[in-house]
Amino acid sequence: MIELHDLALDAPDGRLLVQGLDLALPRGGNLLLTGPSGFGKSRLLKVIAGIERPARGTVRVGGHPVWPGDGVLALAGKVRLGFAFASGGLLSNLTLRENLALPLRFQGTPAAEARQRTEAALERLDLLAVSELRPHAVSASARRHGNLARVLAMEPDLILLDDPLEGLDAADRAIALELLQTWTADPACTLVIAAEEPHAFTHLEVARLQLSPVPVESP
Amino acid sequence: MVFLARLGAPVRGFLEFLGDQAHLVLRTLRDALLLRLDQLAVVGGQTKLQVRFTGLDALWLVSGTALLLGAVTLIQAFSQLSGLGAENYIGTLMVLIILRELGPLLTAVLVIGRSATAIAAELGAMQLNGEVDALAAHGVNPYQYLLLPRWLGVLVSMFALVVCFDALALGGGFLVAKLKYGVTFGFYMDSVRQALSNRDFAATLLKVVLFSGAIAFHACHFGLRIQRSQTEIPQAVTKTVVSALVAVFCLDGLIAALLYF
Numbered sequence: 001m002i003e004l005h006d007l008a009l010d011a012p013d014g015r016l017l018v019q020g021l022d023l024a025l026p027r028g029g030n031l032l033l034t035g036p037s038g039f040g041k042s043r044l045l046k047v048i049a050g051i052e053r054p055a056r057g058t059v060r061v062g063g064h065p066v067w068p069g070d071g072v073l074a075l076a077g078k079v080r081l082g083f084a085f086a087s088g089g090l091l092s093n094l095t096l097r098e099n100l101a102l103p104l105r106f107q108g109t110p111a112a113e114a115r116q117r118t119e120a121a122l123e124r125l126d127l128l129a130v131s132e133l134r135p136h137a138v139s140a141s142a143r144r145h146g147n148l149a150r151v152l153a154m155e156p157d158l159i160l161l162d163d164p165l166e167g168l169d170a171a172d173r174a175i176a177l178e179l180l181q182t183w184t185a186d187p188a189c190t191l192v193i194a195a196e197e198p199h200a201f202t203h204l205e206v207a208r209l210q211l212s213p214v215p216v217e218s219p
Numbered sequence: 220m221v222f223l224a225r226l227g228a229p230v231r232g233f234l235e236f237l238g239d240q241a242h243l244v245l246r247t248l249r250d251a252l253l254l255r256l257d258q259l260a261v262v263g264g265q266t267k268l269q270v271r272f273t274g275l276d277a278l279w280l281v282s283g284t285a286l287l288l289g290a291v292t293l294i295q296a297f298s299q300l301s302g303l304g305a306e307n308y309i310g311t312l313m314v315l316i317i318l319r320e321l322g323p324l325l326t327a328v329l330v331i332g333r334s335a336t337a338i339a340a341e342l343g344a345m346q347l348n349g350e351v352d353a354l355a356a357h358g359v360n361p362y363q364y365l366l367l368p369r370w371l372g373v374l375v376s377m378f379a380l381v382v383c384f385d386a387l388a389l390g391g392g393f394l395v396a397k398l399k400y401g402v403t404f405g406f407y408m409d410s411v412r413q414a415l416s417n418r419d420f421a422a423t424l425l426k427v428v429l430f431s432g433a434i435a436f437h438a439c440h441f442g443l444r445i446q447r448s449q450t451e452i453p454q455a456v457t458k459t460v461v462s463a464l465v466a467v468f469c470l471d472g473l474i475a476a477l478l479y480f
Binding site: 012046049050051071072073075076077080081082083085087088089090091092102103105106107108150154160 | 255257258260261344345347348349350352353354355356357358359360364446447
């Protein structure tokens, strides 16, 4: 599902984060990216999703070239992608329910089915009570769950989760972990999680990749 | 060499800007043609929102400005030319000053001030909040969902506002002509009709299409270029206003030269 070859990522300040990364993750595979903050985990997820450009290297998702190429637009209509962002990501002028429904409506899902999937996702993430509120009017954990609910409603082939448990209390964390377990067990779904703290995911059956700092060459 | 580099940098920047604009326009047009029937409702909903904000919400402002401008134009014209039989040239004056030039131009300035700034700020905030990335990642094409409705919304609104502006400016002019000089409505409208030509309609239509494109795509360009910090938003808004104004005035001059020179 994901093929990376000789991938290099740089930070906005030009600092090299990742160099020469080769990775092949088959359909149904699960991967946990770990490493300290600022080492390129989130950036790697965005590069795989095609919303940020790598400094060098090639990225293919579902056999389709993402980089070099058209980025995320190259995957439109070919690979169903779900991305739960570490912060933001929900449209601030839409309610949580509309946020979940928008991608489904845009992809041509029949209205009844879109409604049913949206309701089911809201219920599973315990968001029904706040579903008519906009993201700025709900708690940070509800926004995180909103991101997960949108991914769930999409029923994607590839799921990218950026620190999905960060800032959640015990109850919300349990709901999110249960969902992650479902995804890891699903052979049709490829899952990549980026997390600073890998301990919370110890019971998940996932391959692990630790991102290490690129050594700075002395002049 | 340093001098040449300094000279070349703004030229290169300007050419890059033109390239970006061309890319935005062509990509939006191409993706508009690729819209599926079931996506039209979503894009249509966004377009309606843009029409409401840019067109309907600006109606009072545009109407008031047009009435005053029409009235002031005739007051000034008559104060200078009343001894020269100016009442015979009312129509020509109104067509030349209001319909040909000030109508589309002032409407564009008002739309830039109200809507281009809002579009740039909104897209900038969306970009910072990761909303544009999230749309793209979830299969919602930003060219179709963000750019196309804003362009169409500004286009429809500009057309309606220019028609409204021209009609009310003529109305303002008529009020002054009637109250001060007793000109009848029939005489006034005949005079306007005689001065109007098909070329004026074509010029107005061309201006509406080109101005709305310039306004919408300048706003989208500067809004979507925001990458890192909230402080970039006011800068993007300022750049949008300055750049869109320059573009609109250049286009206005170009159309005048092409059609009337």
